[in-house]
Amino acid sequence: MATQSYKKLVEHYQSIDNFEHLRAICSWDQATFMPSGGADSRAEAMAELAVHLHKLHTAPHLAELFELAKDENLDTTQQASVKEMHRTWQLQTVLPAELVKAKSLAGAKCEHQWRIQRQENDWHGFLKNFEPVVALSQEEAQIRASSSRMTPYDAMLDIYEPGMCSTQLNQLFGDVATWLPQMIQTAAQDYSPNHTAQYPVEQQELLAHELMALLGFNFNHGRLDTSVHPFCGGTSQDTRITTRYGESEFVNAMMGVIHETGHACYEQNLPQSLAKLPVGKARSMAIHESQSLFYEMQIARSPEFIALLSDRASHYFPKYAAINKTQNLIAQLQRVEPSLIRVDADEVTYPAHVILRYEIERDLINGDIQSKDIPQLWDLKMSQLLGISTKDNYKDGCMQDIHWTDGSFGYFPSYTLGAMYAAQFKHTMAKTINIPQQINSRDLKPIYDWLNTQIWQKASLLSTQDLMVQATGTGLDVSIFKSHLQHRYCKA
Amino acid sequence: MATQSYKKLVEHYQSIDNFEHLRAICSWDQATFMPSGGADSRAEAMAELAVHLHKLHTAPHLAELFELAKDENLDTTQQASVKEMHRTWQLQTVLPAELVKAKSLAGAKCEHQWRIQRQENDWHGFLKNFEPVVALSQEEAQIRASSSRMTPYDAMLDIYEPGMCSTQLNQLFGDVATWLPQMIQTAAQDYSPNHTAQYPVEQQELLAHELMALLGFNFNHGRLDTSVHPFCGGTSQDTRITTRYGESEFVNAMMGVIHETGHACYEQNLPQSLAKLPVGKARSMAIHESQSLFYEMQIARSPEFIALLSDRASHYFPKYAAINKTQNLIAQLQRVEPSLIRVDADEVTYPAHVILRYEIERDLINGDIQSKDIPQLWDLKMSQLLGISTKDNYKDGCMQDIHWTDGSFGYFPSYTLGAMYAAQFKHTMAKTINIPQQINSRDLKPIYDWLNTQIWQKASLLSTQDLMVQATGTGLDVSIFKSHLQHRYCKA
Numbered sequence A, B: 001m002a003t004q005s006y007k008k009l010v011e012h013y014q015s016i017d018n019f020e021h022l023r024a025i026c027s028w029d030q031a032t033f034m035p036s037g038g039a040d041s042r043a044e045a046m047a048e049l050a051v052h053l054h055k056l057h058t059a060p061h062l063a064e065l066f067e068l069a070k071d072e073n074l075d076t077t078q079q080a081s082v083k084e085m086h087r088t089w090q091l092q093t094v095l096p097a098e099l100v101k102a103k104s105l106a107g108a109k110c111e112h113q114w115r116i117q118r119q120e121n122d123w124h125g126f127l128k129n130f131e132p133v134v135a136l137s138q139e140e141a142q143i144r145a146s147s148s149r150m151t152p153y154d155a156m157l158d159i160y161e162p163g164m165c166s167t168q169l170n171q172l173f174g175d176v177a178t179w180l181p182q183m184i185q186t187a188a189q190d191y192s193p194n195h196t197a198q199y200p201v202e203q204q205e206l207l208a209h210e211l212m213a214l215l216g217f218n219f220n221h222g223r224l225d226t227s228v229h230p231f232c233g234g235t236s237q238d239t240r241i242t243t244r245y246g247e248s249e250f251v252n253a254m255m256g257v258i259h260e261t262g263h264a265c266y267e268q269n270l271p272q273s274l275a276k277l278p279v280g281k282a283r284s285m286a287i288h289e290s291q292s293l294f295y296e297m298q299i300a301r302s303p304e305f306i307a308l309l310s311d312r313a314s315h316y317f318p319k320y321a322a323i324n325k326t327q328n329l330i331a332q333l334q335r336v337e338p339s340l341i342r343v344d345a346d347e348v349t350y351p352a353h354v355i356l357r358y359e360i361e362r363d364l365i366n367g368d369i370q371s372k373d374i375p376q377l378w379d380l381k382m383s384q385l386l387g388i389s390t391k392d393n394y395k396d397g398c399m400q401d402i403h404w405t406d407g408s409f410g411y412f413p414s415y416t417l418g419a420m421y422a423a424q425f426k427h428t429m430a431k432t433i434n435i436p437q438q439i440n441s442r443d444l445k446p447i448y449d450w451l452n453t454q455i456w457q458k459a460s461l462l463s464t465q466d467l468m469v470q471a472t473g474t475g476l477d478v479s480i481f482k483s484h485l486q487h488r489y490c491k492a
């Protein structure tokens, strides 16, 4: 048969996906319902599963199947499918097992101690564990680079954002860095809530479910639960999102829900015929983030949606209708204010946090700077981009994120690339859909139908570049992101 | 090293247990939180896991390891451990793969169609699917029997209740059958609730949690959730029980919770040093059931506990304090009434349902009767034991249970054996612990400490016979069960 090897590959990756399914559900359980006493045995079971998955990913017969599949008579989808399987296989097999193990151990130790060291602002203690993580990550980057003719950092970036490179990022982020500090100054506005309120969690949950339904979340194939750190997990047939509620405030929980709903709708609408194959998965981290940020930033922070949110809030929290009138929620949701912490940053200052991290991790992985240089560079770049000093404040400076502690270098750019892609999707969509009017009439179907057709159904069938060109007519255009920010935040 | 093969066996069975952990959590999720649209992909993932577990259980190198371990210098615990591993291995490897597959397919088909056929009282439709299940189960029983010098039925019984045989069951159940019908007549009492009430589920959950805590459930290592069919699942480090609430009534949900708490306390208190090995698991189905029935029947249906329940009910449902006074709850919880359905039966009539099923499945598997004979035998035995006819009523007669549909012959005796073991544990415990007084003072610790020492901590280190003798001084003694029933139900 002409597609025999291809079929064997399909079976193998479907089998992998079945085990990934078990991992996804047990991870979700770990973050939501597992009693704390279950942690040790769960960790053991998950470690066993990880070993098994690694065996499947590096099964010796795959090399030959990929060779044989090359000569088979495959259609376009099958070719794209083999390409993504092969990419997965390369990512998994290129590193020597000892390096994977050494990095995993160093990363676990660094992350574990970081949880205490960060609280204690203990940079020097952290540095001792961090330097081996960087050294092993550099080794990883060099091995990945040598098999792919990229720079070391680009080889790491490629894990999360295939097709992206630092030449393009330097250009994109360099552009942003020329106008962002001025824009932040123009847009900056204080916002301080001057009231106390009590929003019952049960009511917040009802509102969250209503918003999810409005945004197209399919409850027959997913759930909303609570966890300390909100996430989107589960599988594409059973997508589990979480949020975190506070009683004094409901807007943050709702924005979290809306953000994760964007991730979830992407997952839920991936093509079911390819569901268990690498080609049937989301295109990249940045495209994934573009969907959550489309929902959160392009839709939910628009004046029309904020008016809708205000109306629904008055229904669920009638006592605080006056506090939650549209103009107050706009003041809260469209505030701009330079601050130390990335995860709390607003839409305008967020890219500054990402650019700073990108420049440092790029130079670190390429060996152009050393770990010990980071605090000084952090302080310098924070001052340049946001006008804030982090001198001697490691806790709220270079020690604030978990990403680097286990060597996940190359991930940070996804956040701001996602914001840029989202702005570009919105820009194109607005040519054929009256988005404000759809929001006002509470019919978001044309909006998520567009995303479904242009992005969700495409899965990994196209490269990010081709996906963008087919959806928007052009590759990533940073000027659209700039216009979006100007339009929303620089009205005066 | 003198224990090298033993250590390899330990590693192998620990690895199996890690995958069983994933299965337990994903099964729990399937019954509690999974959205219905997730069912298909979950079924695929679970099937993949079952295949993988079967591979591990039948790994070719195990035979040699068991041979080598025989000559190793093992202590008593290690010897018991090898024995249980070997038992697990034999159960898994003795059947040819084609038979396992054929039975699984026939069973799935029979069970699937039974769900409709039962509703439609369609015995003849059911019989078509059931006959192949019986034929394959007979084949299974013969293969199991031939490797162990048992009768075919005893070989099936041995899966669930190692050490038990039909000679002993004939004697035990034969004894019961001589006095039970008369006792049922003596004890029979109508109970019909003559009020309407509304018990909010949130309050029932609070009461359930309080009762679980009282009974020694460790919430750091477990949870209570809801599902259509109550069960005890999860792992011994993370034990998940479920119940089902109705708003018009709270007693059944609480009895379900107490029953599953009995199962859960056994699981939670298995020796952690052996947690992942066959020898560290619960001894048998009947011993497991003895723990849930100890809690439900010996403790929770005692007058002292019912008084306690009445008091707590008046706290959580003050509106219905009069309805739930002790004497009313006793009338409900100690009612005796012959009825058609096993799962709704009371403590006195329940053994009749089990004896009937035992006699039929024994003769069926041994080839002494045929499937088509079942309805007539059912009607006959129901008349003899309970004085009720099931003529032409297959739905509430021989088609009421799920057990036979997939060929789980040999399981039914566990229920009544469990009730007998429970009565015997209580009888012994009462010699050193004033159980009524402990319940009155709401301190059940001495009770579950006794169970912990005598049963839970023993796991599968002893045979059921040795466990009984060590705990109670004698093997199973049916007269204790009889006395218990007489004492509680034949006071007049």
Ligand SMILES: [Zn+2]
Residues within 6 Å of the ligand: A259, A263, A289, A292
């Ligand atoms: Zn996100």
Ligand SMILES: [Zn+2]
Residues within 6 Å of the ligand: B259, B263, B289, B292
């Ligand atoms: Zn039970």
